[in-house]
Amino acid sequence: MSLIQHSTNHIHLLQIHALILKTSLDVDIVVLTKLLGKMFSQSTLIGYDLSYARKLFDIIPQPDTFMFNTMIRGYLKSNKPEDCLSLFMRMCRQDGVCIDSFSLSVVLQSCGRSVDCKNGKYLHAQSLKLGFGSDLFVQTALIEMYGRFGLVEVSRKVFDEIKDPDCISCNVMLAEYVRVREMGLAREFFDKMSDRDLVSWNTMIHGYASTGDVESAQDLFDTSTRKDVVSWTSMIAACAKSRCSSNALKLFHEMQLSNVVPDQVTMVSVLCACGDIGALGMGKTIHEYIKRSSIELDIRLSTSLVDMYAKCGDIDNAVSCFKQMRKKDVFAWSAMIMGLANHGYGEAALDLFSKMISEGTKPNDITFIGVLTACSHIGLVDKGWTYFNAMSDVYGIPPKIEHYGNMIDILGRAGRLQEARELIRSMPFKPDAVIWRALLGACKIYRNVELAEEAMVKLVAIEPDVDGNFVLLSNVYSQAKQWHKVVNVRRIIKNNKIHRIPGSSSIEVGNVIVEFIAGDKSHLQSDQIYKMLSEIMHRLKEAGYEPLTTSVLQDVDEKEKETLLAHHSEKLAIAFGILNTAPGVPIRIVKNLRVCDDCHSAIKIISIIYNRKIIIRDRNRFHHFVAGTCSCKDYW
């Protein structure tokens, strides 16, 4: 008994359980219920843990109401609505066991979570019949249930019938408004609440965050006088999700300064932010922290680690975290497949996909994004088609426009432009900008001016002011040596106030991210950086490098074009990296746009001259430059 009371680790509890089974100890029902309850109070039980709990339940000759309630609540918490319902039914039939308001509230919640309207409404009627119509537990469960059914007005009606609503029932009502994204109604309700607790505030903060209204979330967060780990995590998650990642990391820092201890949920959002901006050092620090602390490495946190390492260019650590996972679900597999694909390990990604299938995890539409990306990056056209067709034929997943986009990319990069064009024509979606840009990009590689112009016409109709599209078109013309058309594109960009997205590259040194834009002179070390850069350029030329000035859009002389190329953000970041890291240490760069052809060939040589591994994450994929070659094998 004391063992059970003091155990906080569920593996430990399972051991105690095994001991009871093995020794056939004559333990009484109170002890068993305690053990069962304790098992469920440790995070959410999954898979075999849950069946252990059930085994324990089943050895009890005559479970009482409390025991039944513990078990059905366990099923609710473990997201097993069918089991919850069927055990509840057995409970109803069992002599000497009576249904109380707790049992009813659990099973009503369960119907809500599984959107089981039929049973839900039936059980609602039964609760009224049994005289639980004005029980607060039951009423609260009903609010939640109807909310999950999408009937928030019915929830409100139930709420209005409560004579003396407590804070929890108000919070549940508030949460249902938030769930259906009715932030106006939620705010009105929140403002009228007489006593609001932390949960009410946190529900609102999360509500704003989930609608993408980070500003309102922040306002509310700033006005709240008490902030716990959930408040901070909601705010950090809001920033991470809306990709204000450095803000997320700043908040995490502030959180620690205010002595609120992060938990595994916080870490997931922090790692997400690290992955977004490629903050590997920070990510590693978090990983170390997790290992040192008692934070539980659950399936979501592990997936975040895998994803963070992959997005930060450290694929080896991503793989090792993935291998250490005790249980893997479709999220974990998909994250790993995507990571491998983006690093150019297409075969490994596809092997992993097969392994996932053979181990019994069903893929989803996102898994196939990873699978098709793998095919795209290593040029597997036929395999791409096979997987694309298998999606609907074998797995019953209808391809979305994203999958068509992937397929068009696969075909285009492989030079099968007409096939790509035909797929756009035949697909059941209206082609979007991404689709046309994929085709345009392929036209650039294969110098197809005619198709490029067609794609550009469509593209301009959707995105009239995106400079990248014009840059692509201009590159098509310069590849095809149609200089008069290049001049024309330049004129359009100049005269039409085309919005220019500056290329920027960032690099992390000592856990600090430093960002460069082309021609950047703002850094304190600027003089040194440019000195380094001219040394690099000098040595590059000695090694036979020739600047690819034809890709420069500005109308300036040759010398000036060379300078512009030399000052591209990724080159600045590399110069900074060589200056500020020890010899031999890999240099990792994150770029917001795609690496240009000139930088790509220059960096290959830099990797030889300076004997450095240079890892660049661009908009599209990873490039690992080692000893003069790139992992993309120039197929990008």
Place this chain on the structure above:
DNA sequence: CTAGGGTTAG
């Protein structure tokens, strides 16, 4: 009994 978390075409 109520609040926060993971994979997503270019």
